[in-house]
Amino acid sequence: MKRLVLSCILLLGRYAVLPVVALAAGLLFIWLISLDDYTRVALITAPIMFCVVAAAVALALGILFVPARRERSNVLDEAMAPALWRIWQELDPAFAKPTRTLRFDAEFNASISEARGYAGIFRQHVTMTVGLPLLMILDERAIRATIAHEVAHAELRHITGAGNLFDFLRACENVLHYANPDRTITGRIAARLLRAVLGWVNREYLALSRQNELAADRRAAALMGPSEMARSLVLIAGGVARLRELVFSPLETDMLGAISLPATPLQRMSTHLVDIRDHDALTAAAAKTIEEESMEDPNSTHPPLRASLANLGCATLPAVDPIEAPAIARLLSPDAARDLSAQLDAEWRKLAQTRVRLGG
Numbered sequence: 001m002k003r004l005v006l007s008c009i010l011l012l013g014r015y016a017v018l019p020v021v022a023l024a025a026g027l028l029f030i031w032l033i034s035l036d037d038y039t040r041v042a043l044i045t046a047p048i049m050f051c052v053v054a055a056a057v058a059l060a061l062g063i064l065f066v067p068a069r070r071e072r073s074n075v076l077d078e079a080m081a082p083a084l085w086r087i088w089q090e091l092d093p094a095f096a097k098p099t100r101t102l103r104f105d106a107e108f109n110a111s112i113s114e115a116r117g118y119a120g121i122f123r124q125h126v127t128m129t130v131g132l133p134l135l136m137i138l139d140e141r142a143i144r145a146t147i148a149h150e151v152a153h154a155e156l157r158h159i160t161g162a163g164n165l166f167d168f169l170r171a172c173e174n175v176l177h178y179a180n181p182d183r184t185i186t187g188r189i190a191a192r193l194l195r196a197v198l199g200w201v202n203r204e205y206l207a208l209s210r211q212n213e214l215a216a217d218r219r220a221a222a223l224m225g226p227s228e229m230a231r232s233l234v235l236i237a238g239g240v241a242r243l244r245e246l247v248f249s250p251l252e253t254d255m256l257g258a259i260s261l262p263a264t265p266l267q268r269m270s271t272h273l274v275d276i277r278d279h280d281a282l283t284a285a286a287a288k289t290i291e292e293e294s295m296e297d298p299n300s301t302h303p304p305l306r307a308s309l310a311n312l313g314c315a316t317l318p319a320v321d322p323i324e325a326p327a328i329a330r331l332l333s334p335d336a337a338r339d340l341s342a343q344l345d346a347e348w349r350k351l352a353q354t355r356v357r358l359g360g
């Protein structure tokens with residue numbers, strides 16, 4: 001039953017609140033009919049009915065005012081990342097330039113999302129975000145495999161589901177915009193119900209998301225080959241562990257009690273690039289991840305590395321080719337590589353400055 005409701009939400013998005021609105025309308029209809037014959041009962045239940053109707057109206061209004069999700073910052077145009085755009089075009093059968101946006105951020109990760117125009121009725125626009133650290137540390141082969149995985153999410157319509165879920169949650173939250181939980185009883189009841197609904201929708205969605213990750217890997221493996229996908233998974237898992245060790249843990253320590261800003265994460269990555277990319281240390285870190293990770297984390301959107309590798313036919317950690325030349329030199333124009341790092345450094349400094357000031 002829960003899966004059925006979740007499927008409805010993933011399919012209908014914000015419009016999944018309409019059955020609830022219809023139910024409230026039905027209740028109102030029955031209540032109005034019973035007004036003549038059972039006047040006392042109807043009058044006693046009037047306050048409840050009033051709350052239900054108010055909540056339903058707020059829910060219905062909420063559909064219209066879900067904010068747009070399209071990210072317009074940190075965009076990578078074709079002049080900045082010609083080869084990256086080319087790889088996307090090669091791997092995406094539904095590629096059409098006007099409906100695609102490429103972005104960058106400071107994560108050691110890539111992601112894909114979808115946005116539709118106003119009220120969710122216009123055509124889909126797909127945005128892929130590629131982290132600059134991913135391009136600095138990994139090679140072109142691993143980036144290709146990663147993009148194939150992201151495109152598979154879009155092809156399998158996982159991102160449509162995720163987008164619809166996001167819309168549904170926002171539409172529900174809009175109830176509180178019209179019925180303030182601090183001032184109205186309707187708002188208070190709605191807030192409590194909402195918390196319960198969001199709790200289980202979120203749990204179900206995380207479980208589904210882990211299955212989607214495996215499905216996207218299998219789909220991408222059909223195109224790139226399972227060993228190429230397994231290689232990218234091992235390199236990313238190893239990279240995450242090495243970055244934690246060489247960049248983020250020392251950075252946390254340096255930030256504690258700092259009075260001036262320490263070196264930025266990207267500067268640290270550049271300094272330790274050879275160590276981070278060192279093949280033996282990287283694969284040893286991936287092996288340690290497999291040893292230490294739990295079987296399945298119910299709070300994670302991603303399955304454990306062991307399960308992802310088993311999904312591609314690897315019972316144990318496979319031996320993989322070392323990382324070749326960093327992808328950034330091949331996939332971004334030299335000017336873009338320098339400018340983007342400077343921009344991300346400036347953004348990080350701005351945020352970190354507040355933290356240092358607050359701490360000091």
Ligand SMILES: [Zn+2]
Pocket residue numbers: 149150153213216
């Ligand atoms: Zn994924």
